[in-house]
Amino acid sequence: MVDVILPCLNEAEALPWVLTRLPAGYRAIVADNGSTDGSALLAVEYGARVVHVPQRGFGAAAHAGLEAATSEVVCFLDADATLDPRQLPRVVDPVLAGTSDLVLGRRRPVSTDAWPLHARWGNAVLAHRLRRRTGARLYDLGPMRAARREHLLALGLEDRRFGYPLEMVVSAAQAGWRIGEVDVDYLPRAEGSVSKVTGTWLGTLRAVRDMSRVLAR
Template identity: 75%
Template sequence: MDASAHRPTVDVVLPCLDEAASLPWVLSRLPAGYRAIVADNGSTDGSGAVAAEHGAIVVAVPQRGFGAAAHAGLEAATADVVCFCDADGSMDPAQLPRVADPVRAAEADLVLGRRRPARGAWPVHARVANLALARMLRRRTGLRLHDLGPMRAARREALLGLGLTDRRFGYPLEMVTSASDAGWRVREVDVDYALRTEGSTSKVTGTVRGTVRTIRDMSAVLAR
């Protein structure tokens, strides 16, 4: 039998650091044909075991950093189209077709989920930082984006061809700037953004310290 018959339609990379509480719900929400790749970035709460129990491929990523986990998941993927999504329960994987379908239909090369937050889901400091970064990105690339959200989709080989090098919080921004420089068609679609699973804290913008660190890493990408 042709091996391609067993290949998933879409691979979903879930960078993960201590998300055992949220993973069962997140993994249960994957649409048919979407396969989870949990990139475990040194969890100490058994996240890797929980992910494996719920059918995900688990990739151990010893190098710490959001970009390190995301890129390791990308390299482990085999599907033509790859999505990225947070593992903390703030985003509903059932909505992944919103970002994947335009890529699969060759209507766009990179699709970003523009977060539409529920009350209390997005701290003010994180919103302000996101707005500032979007404005800097517009000046750098001309792209009129409103959000640098973590839910996104593109073709695997094309992403690898961008040669992304950031392994920290600048990785999502580097993906967009590199795609723009390569002439990709980049677009946004709306996705819901909810409160995280109880006990889960965003490693990117869940705290003021995390937001400052993210701005620092992303500003370095823009400076390059």
């Protein structure tokens, strides 16, 4: 069994699609970060375990899900239906096989509207800084990722905002982990849906700021 950690804030429209596409042997843990649209109740209806996370922040939700997980290998996945859960084995299999310690999914947009320019710019800036800092050949911050749970907890990750995914990679590189990257499809958001992290230029700049602080430590 592999636990799939889904940080969630008001994703009621996307959750049914995500939860019904989990492969056999994958178990959803929805880390609800204060949703007001019924996401938590909906997740339970679809068989997910729900962890309520009162501390606001993407990192707070992601880490609470990690602490609640019980499987040896865990995945992280955005709950907004931009990534297909059926592709989770692409990031999990190298970890299970022992050939990688941390695997990130490099997003490959399936259409021109799947990845807005400002979000792509922010990701490129941070990936470039990450390569310079760690030497890891990564080109995406990879919201779909997998690693062994106990190893992740041992990293002692502290960021509870947008810097959490980047801190994970930096800390893993410093610990000598074998870090890999595989291609995954990146899908357009549902009509009217906007990313809570990089859905606007302001949100992108805020994410870049938080992550840049991680790199500057």
